[in-house]
Amino acid sequence: MYRVWARRGSQYVTMIETISDPSSLPPEPTLRDYLEILRRRWGVFLLVFVSVLALGVAVTVTRSPVYVATAKLLVPSGSPSLSVVDSSNPVAALLSAAQPDSLATQLQVLQSEPFLADAQRKAGIRNIAGVVPPSVRVEAPKESNVIQITVEGGSPPDIARLANTIVDLHLERTDLLETTGLREAMEFARKEKEKAGRDLAAAENRLLTFRRTHQVVQLTAEQQAQTREYVELQAKLRDLESKTAAARAQIAEVRSQLGREPAQVVRDSAKANPLRAKTQDKLDTLRLQRSDLLREFKPTSRAVQDLDAQMSSLQRQLEATPETVHERAYEVNPARPPLQARLMTLEPDLRGYLADYNAIRARFNQHKELVDNLGPWEVAEARLRYERDGAQAAYRLLTERLRDMEIRSMARARTARAIERAGVPTRPIRPRKVVDLMLAVAMALFLGATAVFMREGLDDRVQTSREVERLAALPLFGRVPEVRRAAERLMPRLPAGSALADRYRVLRWNMGFTRPDAPLRSLLVTSPSHGEGKSTTSLNIASAMAMDGWRVILVDTDLRRSTLHRLLERPVSPGLSELLAGQVCLEEALQESGVSNLMVLCAGAAPANPAELLGGAAFEAVLGELAERADVVIFDTPPCIAMIDALLVAKRMDAVVLVVRAGVTRRAAVGQAAELLVRAGAENVGVLLNGNRPEDAGYYGYRYYGGAESYGSESGRRAQPLHRGPRPRTQPRNEALPTGSACVAEPREIVE
Numbered sequence: 001m002y003r004v005w006a007r008r009g010s011q012y013v014t015m016i017e018t019i020s021d022p023s024s025l026p027p028e029p030t031l032r033d034y035l036e037i038l039r040r041r042w043g044v045f046l047l048v049f050v051s052v053l054a055l056g057v058a059v060t061v062t063r064s065p066v067y068v069a070t071a072k073l074l075v076p077s078g079s080p081s082l083s084v085v086d087s088s089n090p091v092a093a094l095l096s097a098a099q100p101d102s103l104a105t106q107l108q109v110l111q112s113e114p115f116l117a118d119a120q121r122k123a124g125i126r127n128i129a130g131v132v133p134p135s136v137r138v139e140a141p142k143e144s145n146v147i148q149i150t151v152e153g154g155s156p157p158d159i160a161r162l163a164n165t166i167v168d169l170h171l172e173r174t175d176l177l178e179t180t181g182l183r184e185a186m187e188f189a190r191k192e193k194e195k196a197g198r199d200l201a202a203a204e205n206r207l208l209t210f211r212r213t214h215q216v217v218q219l220t221a222e223q224q225a226q227t228r229e230y231v232e233l234q235a236k237l238r239d240l241e242s243k244t245a246a247a248r249a250q251i252a253e254v255r256s257q258l259g260r261e262p263a264q265v266v267r268d269s270a271k272a273n274p275l276r277a278k279t280q281d282k283l284d285t286l287r288l289q290r291s292d293l294l295r296e297f298k299p300t301s302r303a304v305q306d307l308d309a310q311m312s313s314l315q316r317q318l319e320a321t322p323e324t325v326h327e328r329a330y331e332v333n334p335a336r337p338p339l340q341a342r343l344m345t346l347e348p349d350l351r352g353y354l355a356d357y358n359a360i361r362a363r364f365n366q367h368k369e370l371v372d373n374l375g376p377w378e379v380a381e382a383r384l385r386y387e388r389d390g391a392q393a394a395y396r397l398l399t400e401r402l403r404d405m406e407i408r409s410m411a412r413a414r415t416a417r418a419i420e421r422a423g424v425p426t427r428p429i430r431p432r433k434v435v436d437l438m439l440a441v442a443m444a445l446f447l448g449a450t451a452v453f454m455r456e457g458l459d460d461r462v463q464t465s466r467e468v469e470r471l472a473a474l475p476l477f478g479r480v481p482e483v484r485r486a487a488e489r490l491m492p493r494l495p496a497g498s499a500l501a502d503r504y505r506v507l508r509w510n511m512g513f514t515r516p517d518a519p520l521r522s523l524l525v526t527s528p529s530h531g532e533g534k535s536t537t538s539l540n541i542a543s544a545m546a547m548d549g550w551r552v553i554l555v556d557t558d559l560r561r562s563t564l565h566r567l568l569e570r571p572v573s574p575g576l577s578e579l580l581a582g583q584v585c586l587e588e589a590l591q592e593s594g595v596s597n598l599m600v601l602c603a604g605a606a607p608a609n610p611a612e613l614l615g616g617a618a619f620e621a622v623l624g625e626l627a628e629r630a631d632v633v634i635f636d637t638p639p640c641i642a643m644i645d646a647l648l649v650a651k652r653m654d655a656v657v658l659v660v661r662a663g664v665t666r667r668a669a670v671g672q673a674a675e676l677l678v679r680a681g682a683e684n685v686g687v688l689l690n691g692n693r694p695e696d697a698g699y700y701g702y703r704y705y706g707g708a709e710s711y712g713s714e715s716g717r718r719a720q721p722l723h724r725g726p727r728p729r730t731q732p733r734n735e736a737l738p739t740g741s742a743c744v745a746e747p748r749e750i751v752e
Contacts, residue, residue: 038449041452041455048444048447048448053441053444056436056439065431066153066429066430067154067427069150069423069424071164071421072146073147073416074146074417075146101174103140107140110138115166122165123161123165125158132153136149149166149422150163151163157424159422163422168418171416171418189398190402193395193399193402196391199394200395203390206387210384228386230367233367237361243353244353254339254343261336261339263333264331264333265331265332270324279317283314283318286310287311460668462661463663468660469687471671472673474658476687477507477687480504480537481503481691490539508541520654520655522652522654522655523632523656524649524655524656525538525634525637526650527658527659527661527665528640528673529639529641529665530639530642532660532664533659533661534636535563538564539554542554543595546597547597549597553600553633554593554600555576555600555601555626555633555634555636556575556636557635559606559614563636564600564602568600570593571602573604575589575604576603577604577607580607581613581618586622601626611643611645614648619649623652637649640676641672641676650680650681650685651680655684655686656682657687658677658686659687660690662689
């Protein structure tokens with residue numbers, strides 16, 4: 001919904017209609033509007049820009065440098081190239097269980113806190129004040145078996161050493177020789193091989209020495225077999241004797257332990273006392289009964305006192321009852337079943353050892369009779385030969401196992417290998433001073449512009465004449481520059497040719513253009529609210545017209561808070577209120593203003609009913625008398641939003657000036673005041689922007705404001721313009737319409 005003001009004939013009317021055509025909406029803000037906002041609030045922009053830029057420069061300059069070092073590891077994918085599955089080789093189980101970990105697993109290991117802590121400790125990394133501590137990032141590119149280790153920090157030697165230490169530590173911990181124990185197995189096999197070699201050499205020497213010393217008869221093959229079996233049975237008997245003795249000792253120890261362990265053990269357990277819970281339940285029940293009784297009886301009644309006595313007894317019983325009770329339970333000793341199970345295992349083993357011993361002992365006795373018939377030297381020689389053969393077999397077995405482990409160690413698969421080691425960096429990666437400064441400038445520009453537009457959005461006060469025209473949808477009569485010194489705001493006190501005087505003369509001519517077919521006889525000056533300069537404006541307009549030779553009467557119709565008498569330093573009474581009440585005549589109420597051709601009618605004493613006086617017939621009669629005595633009558637009225645006084649007078653005026661003060665008047669108040677005046681039937685309503693800043697008029701207007709002070713001086717007379725004042729920046733669209741014309745001016749629209 002949009003509110004539209006249009007001029008039909010000589011009167012503004014209000015029409016409410018829905019506009020569906022997007023082209024008829026008010027124009028969107030242009031780049032010029034945004035630049036105007038930035039120019040108007042350049043102080044906020046400069047403050048934020050300088051602050052952010054200074055902060056960015058300080059951070060860039062004071063940041064500690066950060067360097068980066070990178071190392072790379074190649075991790076194989078899949079299983080090792082050499083199969084280690086061999087059921088006949090005990091070392092194969094070790095190698096088959098040590099397959100390389102997956103890439104994801106190794107990444108998790110490298111990123112773990114314990115691993116990185118060990119690497120930093122091994123590399124000797126220490127935190128130094130003012131130096132950025134090292135940080136490690138481990139990552140693997142997609143579809144690649146390469147692990148990249150990136151270390152950032154403030155000390156180039158430390159980060160390079162840490163990256164290489166991480167690589168070395170990972171290679172050390174993932175070496176299959178270390179992880180599977182193969183290296184230790186090879187060392188043990190070498191030592192056992194050397195020992196077996198020495199034993200074999202000693203056995204051969206003993207056999208050779210025995211043969212040289214004694215004359216041994218050559219035994220037949222059957223005799224050699226009997227002798228060899230005799231020696232083997234003798235060795236088995238010695239082994240079974242040791243096993244039997246060990247089993248008997250273990251059985252005796254287990255039986256001794258069983259004798260020390262009791263069959264049952266006592267367990268003490270604590271649980272909540274059930275008597276205490278029952279007592280508490282009874283006490284809670286009595287409390288509920290007492291609450292019910294208190295609804296009907298007093299606390300001193302017999303029934304309540306009986307309950308109190310029972311509750312006290314139960315409370316004492318509850319306090320005397322322990323919270324927990326202990327129970328004693330007898331259980332089977334848990335230490336006896338493992339001992340009994342072990343005893344049941346050892347006893348069958350002992351019986352088996354004894355049975356084997358008896359069987360082998362019988363066979364040994366049979367062979368012993370056969371061997372005793374042989375010579376004693378032949379038996380000794382067979383025993384030495386048996387020892388030599390055992391030592392030779394052990395040496396051959398260890399040699400084969402060691403050769404197998406050496407082959408597999410050379411063909412082992414490593415889980416990773418270093419393909420690139422980290423070097424000491426020479427140039428830092430941060431801060432990038434040029435880039436950071438450019439970012440600081442960009443951020444300062446952005447935040448400065450953001451602060452300006454936020455300030456503009458939060459500030460709902462009128463600032464420029466373009467905003468006034470857009471909000472009020474009324475013609476702009478003129479702009480009055482901002483005057484900071486109060487002594488220079490009144491036109492009678494200004495020197496001839498001042499910029500402020502010329503502004504009011506332009507305002508007078510612009511108001512005259514609103515009635516080209518008839519003279520302007522009455523004028524009303526009002527504002528949306530207090531403090532916007534309407535009284536000063538009405539006095540200056542009257543002074544400008546009087547200085548041009550017009551007979552002007554200035555009437556203060558602000559019967560509530562009169563101001564003109566203070567500006568002109570005149571008594572407030574007698575004035576308009578006494579005139580309307582019939583207490584004085586017009587000649588008695590009019591006063592000299594001190595300006596030629598200008599008379600003033602002050603407000604008078606404050607009446608109780610200002611609106612009734614201004615809306616009555618007496619005011620109509622006063623208007624007629626004033627029109628006969630002056631060429632132009634100017635009325636200074638109260639604000640039109642808060643009081644109805646201005647609206648009652650406005651419909652009787654030839655023109656109405658709505659004074660809006662830049663930087664003070666609220667935007668919503670401008671549109672509301674304009675709507676009230678139009679609805680009240682006011683004709684030829686226009687807006688005066690008071691306190692206009694020089695930048696609102698553009699470059700030429702600014703030069704005019706700044707240099708027009710010298711137009712009336714001796715040094716500036718040659719620069720006087722030919723016209724009486726500058727042409728208005730925006731000429732109203734409807735000034736040239738004759739009175740009574742049936743044409744309707746092009747509507748001006750604002751969004752409601």
